[in-house]
Amino acid sequence: MTTRIIATGAYAPVQVITNDDMANVVDTSDEWITQRTGIKERHISSGENTSALAVNTARQLLERAGRKAGDIDLIIVATVTADYSTPSVGCIVQKELGASNAVAFDVTAACSGFMFALSIADKYIKAGMYNNAIVIGAETLSKIVDWSDRSTCVLFGDGAGGAYVEKSETYGIIEEEIGSKGELYDILTGGYTDCANIFNGKEKEDSLWYVNMNGREVFKFATKSVVKSVERVLSGAGVAAEDIKYVIPHQANTRIVDIISNKLRIPHEKFYMNIDRYGNTSSASIPIALNELNEKGLIERGDKVLLTGFGGGMTWGTMLVSW
Numbered sequence: 066m067t068t069r070i071i072a073t074g075a076y077a078p079v080q081v082i083t084n085d086d087m088a089n090v091v092d093t094s095d096e097w098i099t100q101r102t103g104i105k106e107r108h109i110s111s112g113e114n115t116s117a118l119a120v121n122t123a124r125q126l127l128e129r130a131g132r133k134a135g136d137i138d139l140i141i142v143a144t145v146t147a148d149y150s151t152p153s154v155g156c157i158v159q160k161e162l163g164a165s166n167a168v169a170f171d172v173t174a175a176c177s178g179f180m181f182a183l184s185i186a187d188k189y190i191k192a193g194m195y196n197n198a199i200v201i202g203a204e205t206l207s208k209i210v211d212w213s214d215r216s217t218c219v220l221f222g223d224g225a226g227g228a229y230v231e232k233s234e235t236y237g238i239i240e241e242e243i244g245s246k247g248e249l250y251d252i253l254t255g256g257y258t259d260c261a262n263i264f265n266g267k268e269k270e271d272s273l274w275y276v277n278m279n280g281r282e283v284f285k286f287a288t289k290s291v292v293k294s295v296e297r298v299l300s301g302a303g304v305a306a307e308d309i310k311y312v313i314p315h316q317a318n319t320r321i322v323d324i325i326s327n328k329l330r331i332p333h334e335k336f337y338m339n340i341d342r343y344g345n346t347s348s349a350s351i352p353i354a355l356n357e358l359n360e361k362g363l364i365e366r367g368d369k370v371l372l373t374g375f376g377g378g379m380t381w382g383t384m385l386v387s388w
């Protein structure tokens with residue numbers, strides 16, 4: 066018995082900000098951003114918060130899966146940019162769908178968040194506790210990006226993507242792993258809130274609220290951790306790299322994906338990329354790309370698809386799926 070993705074969905078704010086638009090905000094250029102990252106444009110919220118993006122995705126998932134709100138057992142949203150500390154985005158999605166029989170919560174693993182959420186859903190389903198789940202990665206990174214820091218603000222975008230998963234006796238998740246290396250947590254941080262209160266007299270310090278990243282260290286971590294993780298998952302499944310139809314990597318930087326592709330000896334054409342149009346949407350990046358691949362009809366029943374990502378924490382996650 067396993068867990069199968071029976072529908073995918075995605076939603077991004079309509080406002081599109083190009084690299085030229087970014088050059089009006091900070092000292093950068095279309096040439097620098099394109100060459101160093103592969104990004105050409107990104108969607109930026111005009112006011113919709115993370116839950117709005119997640120709810121739109123969830124509605125699409127329900128419709129495409131042909132299921133009713135009351136059928137949903139579990140709702141997991143991966144995000145580092147929730148509307149509130151409480152309630153979770155998951156609970157807001159539950160309310161908006163009217164999914165009264167579900168249990169809903171959020172998980173936080175930055176850009177690996179969707180992999181963590183899918184892994185958790187898979188475990189509940191395999192344990193026989195639930196039969197299905199809605200799993201979503203949703204972010205409005207624009208609210209925690211420092212729009213005066215050119216080394217980070219050009220990279221990120223807003224969006225959401227997700228999957229409706231169900232218990233399956235045939236196709237589905239074959240092998241997966243998630244991992245973390247907390248000793249490196251400070252190479253990528255964001256959303257810090259200072260412990261200031263009336264009794265300690267501390268002033269709230271705003272600067273650590275914004276995304277702060279040592280890009281080169283994250284780059285090194287990404288290329289190492291993803292390669293090792295994919296190798297472990299493929300060997301655990303006894304599946305050869307050449308049997309993979311598509312790899313859906315976290316969309317952080319085309320140069321990172323080029324290195325991963327070379328090290329794994331998986332041809333570049335097999336890596337599905339849409340970073341040029343979305344930038345890095347953190348936990349939403351893998352499900353947005355998966356949904357696009359699915360909508361284009363590029364994957365067929367039984368195809369082997371590999372999802373793999375890395376992110377703040379530092380964290381990583383890889384999943385091999387028989388579609």
Ligand code: UT7
Nearest residue numbers: 092093094097101176215216219280281283284317318376
């Ligand atoms: O989801 C996980 C999140 N993050 C990542 O995956 C990011 C991983 N890291 C990266 O993708 C890359 O390290 C970056 C794209 C962030 C940066 O690329 P890089 O090739 O490592 O550039 P760098 O940081 O070494 O900077 C090179 C130069 C610097 O100028 P100097 O010191 O050589 O004069 C920067 O100040 O590029 C400059 N620079 C920029 N120039 C124009 C940095 N950002 C910009 C910019 N426009 N936006």
